[in-house]
Every structure is written in C-alpha cells, then in structure tokens.
Amino acid sequence: MTSCKNASLLPTAPLLALAPPSGLPGEVQISLGILLAELLLVGIAFGVLGIWLKERDVAARIAGMDTSIEGIKTANSVAPGLPGIGGDPVSRFVDGVSLVLDELERSRQELQESRDRYRLLFDSGNDFLLVCAVGREGTPYRILDANALACRCLGYAREELFALAPRSVILIRSNFKRDDHRLHSADLIPREGERIPVEASIHRITLGGTPAILVIARDVTERRRTEKELMDYRYRLEELVTQRTEELRAANESLRREMRERERMERERTEAYRQIERNIEQFAVLTDHIRNPLQVVQGMADLIDDERSEKIREQVRQIKAILRQLDEGWVESEKVREYLERYR
Known part of the structure; x- marks a missing residue:
C-alpha cells in the first residue's frame, strides 16, 4: 500500500x-x-x-x-523511549508511543514503590501475618502470603507456605471477647518444635478480586508463662495464708488455754492468800484460846506445893515457848502476806 x-x-x-x-x-x-x-x-x-x-x-x-x-x-523496566527521527507521521507516532512508555515507566515505579512500602510494613511488624484465600463457605483453603516473622517461626520459606493448607500451620481453638474486640485463641504449628500459643484476630479482605482473610496473630507464650507464674504464686500465697491462719488459730487457742490457766492459777493464789489470812487469824485466836486455859493451869499449879506442880510449871513454860514461836510465825506470815500483796 x-x-x-x-x-x-x-x-x-x-x-x-x-x-x-x-x-x-x-x-x-x-x-x-x-x-x-x-x-x-x-x-x-x-x-x-x-x-x-x-x-x-x-x-x-x-x-x-x-x-x-x-x-x-x-x-521489569520500560524502555526510555522509541527512536524517532523527522516530522513524518511515523515519527509522530513514535513520539506518541514514547510518551505512553514514559507514563508506563512512571506508573511502574509508583507501583514498585507501593509494593516496597507494603512489603516493608508487612514484614516489619511484631505479629504473625497470614493472608489466606477463602471459598464460598468462608473456609480458608490456600495461603496467599505470609510475613517474614511467620516464615521464620514456622520454619518454612514463603514459597513453601503457598503449597500448604492453612489448617496445617494454624489451629483455631476458641474465640473470646476483650475490649469490644473478638479474638481467637489459636496455636501456630511450626515444622519442628513445640506449638506456639497465639491470640489471633481475623479480618475479611479482598486481594486482587479474590476473597481472603488476614490473620493477625500475636505470640502469648511469655504472657501465659507470666500468668502461670502469677497463678502459682497466688496458689502459694493462699497456701501460706491458710498455713499462717492455722498457726494463728493454734497460737490463739494456746493463748486462750494459757489465759485460762493463768486465771485458774490467779484464783488459786487468791484463794491461797485468803486461806493464809484465815490461818493467821485462826493462829491468833488459837494462841489466845491456849493462853487463857494455860493461865488457869499455871494458877492451879501454884496452889499445889509438891513435885507435880513443878512438872506442871515446866510444861506450862514449854507451851508458852511454843506460843511465842507461833506469835513470831504469825508476824512473819503477816510480812509475807504484805509482800505478796505488794508484788502479785
């Protein structure tokens, strides 16, 4: 043509x-x-x-x-432009194509920067991030993406996770509510080692037109260990409180017994003091009762002038000596009573 x-x-x-x-x-x-x-x-x-x-x-x-x-x-890059020489229609067409290519290059750079920012934010968090595609019934059936922390802790490369079913790396146990947020108690299942307990939140998203869910999981191993230590400390504290309560109860019971014993001893001592006072009074009355008949006996002995009177007088003197000892004992008893009354 x-x-x-x-x-x-x-x-x-x-x-x-x-x-x-x-x-x-x-x-x-x-x-x-x-x-x-x-x-x-x-x-x-x-x-x-x-x-x-x-x-x-x-x-x-x-x-x-x-x-x-x-x-x-x-x-992955766009050519800076197509060669164009002259002002004929072909050259003008080439110039238009070059402008389109420049616009494509700018769009590619912006898209690459957006992807870099997304990957930086996706990989720099302290939580496990999993993106899973879901079917019509809402069940996840394929892993679409995972951040670096999830790959490292699970022991898989990102490409290896794409070939695994979500249930082989995360097990949802139960859900609960905290601060108006619904969370899920779950376990991450690594390739090797023990399971990692996590608390996960699940968000429905759309990725490239595909229905998906974003699973944000946080490791709670340290928190559960701390909670267990606090619970053990609480049980130990309760045991100590119970033990101390028993000890205090036993001490109180012993103190009550000791107080009752002291009260009994105090009553007995008071009764002993009273008995001593009664005995002292009886000693005083008794000596008086003895002295009066003794004076009669001595008077009768004075009327008898023989050997028997002398023996009677001797006995009277011995009885008076005994009475003097009783008087001295009474005086000492009074001193003891005053001492006890002062320091009891």
Whole structure:
C-alpha cells in the first residue's frame, strides 16, 4: 500500500511536456522516443529504489518498536523511549508511543514503590501475618502470603507456605471477647518444635478480586508463662495464708488455754492468800484460846506445893515457848502476806 501511494506522487506532466514535436523527421522522432523511454525507465527505477529505501527505514523503525515492546513484556523496566527521527507521521507516532512508555515507566515505579512500602510494613511488624484465600463457605483453603516473622517461626520459606493448607500451620481453638474486640485463641504449628500459643484476630479482605482473610496473630507464650507464674504464686500465697491462719488459730487457742490457766492459777493464789489470812487469824485466836486455859493451869499449879506442880510449871513454860514461836510465825506470815500483796 505504501508503494502505491508513493507511485501516485510521481510527476507525470513533465513526461508529456517532453513529447517530440510532430514536425521532426521520422528517425529523429524514433531516437527521441527511445531517449524518452530510457529516461522514463530510469525515473521509474529511481522511484522504486526510493520507495524500497523508505519501506526499509519504516520497517527498521517498526522492528525497533517491536523490540522495545517485547522488552516491556519480558523485563521489569520500560524502555526510555522509541527512536524517532523527522516530522513524518511515523515519527509522530513514535513520539506518541514514547510518551505512553514514559507514563508506563512512571506508573511502574509508583507501583514498585507501593509494593516496597507494603512489603516493608508487612514484614516489619511484631505479629504473625497470614493472608489466606477463602471459598464460598468462608473456609480458608490456600495461603496467599505470609510475613517474614511467620516464615521464620514456622520454619518454612514463603514459597513453601503457598503449597500448604492453612489448617496445617494454624489451629483455631476458641474465640473470646476483650475490649469490644473478638479474638481467637489459636496455636501456630511450626515444622519442628513445640506449638506456639497465639491470640489471633481475623479480618475479611479482598486481594486482587479474590476473597481472603488476614490473620493477625500475636505470640502469648511469655504472657501465659507470666500468668502461670502469677497463678502459682497466688496458689502459694493462699497456701501460706491458710498455713499462717492455722498457726494463728493454734497460737490463739494456746493463748486462750494459757489465759485460762493463768486465771485458774490467779484464783488459786487468791484463794491461797485468803486461806493464809484465815490461818493467821485462826493462829491468833488459837494462841489466845491456849493462853487463857494455860493461865488457869499455871494458877492451879501454884496452889499445889509438891513435885507435880513443878512438872506442871515446866510444861506450862514449854507451851508458852511454843506460843511465842507461833506469835513470831504469825508476824512473819503477816510480812509475807504484805509482800505478796505488794508484788502479785
């Protein structure tokens, strides 16, 4: 089609202007006709050559465009632009394509920056992050993404997790509510080692048009260990309180017994004091009762003038000595009583 368009632009009027005059001889007319035919053939040849060169240039530029477009398809970067020379329609088309490629390059850079920010935020957190695709019934059936912490703790590469079912790496046990947020008690199942207890929150999202869930899980091993230590300490404290209460109860019971014993001893001592006072009074009365008959006996002995009276007097003197000892004992008893009364 390009050859036909270029052929239509060839000058035809000059050929008509070179037609031989009709008044020339026949041989001259024939020579001029041959010359004109040769000139016509040479012009046609140059025209065909120009058309061929133009087609080759256009084909080369289109081939360069194809190469750049293939590079866009196969590489992660966009070519800075397509080569364009001149102001013909092809060059203007190349300039437009270059503008489109520049816009694609800017969009690619912005998309790459957005992906880098997403990956940085996704991998820099302190929580386990799992993105799982869900089916129509809402059950997760495939892992779409996982952050670096989840991969490291589970012992899998990210590509290996893509081939695993979600239930093989996380087990949801129960759900509970805390501060108006519904959480799930779960266990992460690593490739090796013990399970990791976590508290997880599940959020429904859409990733590339695919329904998915985002599982945000936090390791609670340390917190559960602390809670267990606090619980053990609480039980130990309760045992100590119970033990101390028993000891205090036993001490109180012993103190009550001791107080009752002291009260008994105090009553007995008071009764002993009273008995001592009664005995002292009885001693005083008794000595008086003894002295009065003794005076009578001594008077009777004085009336008898024989050996018997002397024996009676001797006995009277012994009895009086005993009475003096009793009086002295009574005085000492009074002193003891006063002492006891003072310091009891």
